[in-house]
Amino acid sequence: TAPITSLRKVNWDSMRPNFFVLGSPDLLASSPAQFVTSFYLPEPNLAQQKALLQQFPTLTLFDLSQILGEVRTLIERASQAVQYVFMFTLLAGMVVLLAAFHASEAERLRETAILRVLGASHRQVRLSLWIEFIVLGVLTGLLAALAAGGLGALLAVKLFNLPWQFDARLWVYGLGAGLTLALVLVPLLSRRVLASPPAAALRGG
Numbered sequence: 001t002a003p004i005t006s007l008r009k010v011n012w013d014s015m016r017p018n019f020f021v022l023g024s025p026d027l028l029a030s031s032p033a034q035f036v037t038s039f040y041l042p043e044p045n046l047a048q049q050k051a052l053l054q055q056f057p058t059l060t061l062f063d064l065s066q067i068l069g070e071v072r073t074l075i076e077r078a079s080q081a082v083q084y085v086f087m088f089t090l091l092a093g094m095v096v097l098l099a100a101f102h103a104s105e106a107e108r109l110r111e112t113a114i115l116r117v118l119g120a121s122h123r124q125v126r127l128s129l130w131i132e133f134i135v136l137g138v139l140t141g142l143l144a145a146l147a148a149g150g151l152g153a154l155l156a157v158k159l160f161n162l163p164w165q166f167d168a169r170l171w172v173y174g175l176g177a178g179l180t181l182a183l184v185l186v187p188l189l190s191r192r193v194l195a196s197p198p199a200a201a202l203r204g205g
Contacts, residue, residue, distance in 0.1 A: 141178020
């Protein structure tokens with residue numbers, strides 16, 4: 001026997017030795033022992049592994065390339081889930097924008113007609129529509145980035161037990177996608193509003 005002088009927490013995620021036991025050679029001479037080592041094969045060779053196991057039946061081999069492949073596949077699927085959430089949020093935002101625009105189209109026609117009667121130019125009306133849709137598009141993109149970032153943080157912390165790191169690229173992508181969404185929708189949705197004569201819009205209201 002030997003006295004235990006200290007305890008240490010073991011980090012099993014690391015392949016390096018986590019602790020050492022120091023003692024005289026005779027201390028554990030009669031105790032069973034296991035030896036751990038690692039070696040590198042340029043390419044997995046099943047024939048070599050099989051021959052090694054036949055020569056040493058008590059040997060246990062762990063092919064880390066297969067384990068890392070499974071981990072890589074799991075991470076790729078998690079990344080795809082984050083991308084799907086990002087795209088779904090963008091599509092949902094686009095649908096909401098379209099629905100909101102069509103629901104308020106009559107009111108928007110009347111407001112535009114009043115502005116033009118009061119002296120607003122065609123350029124000013126178009127600029128107001130651009131500003132409105134750009135703001136809505138940016139908010140949609142940021143919401144998509146927030147949803148995707150939240151899911152990514154949840155997967156990193158809860159599933160992979162990894163520290164969460166802020167990724168500014170996701171917010172840049174969300175901002176860019178929101179702006180692109182606005183640039184695509186404004187010409188399509190504002191055409192009828194800008195082309196409608198003020199008198200016809202006011203009579204229709």
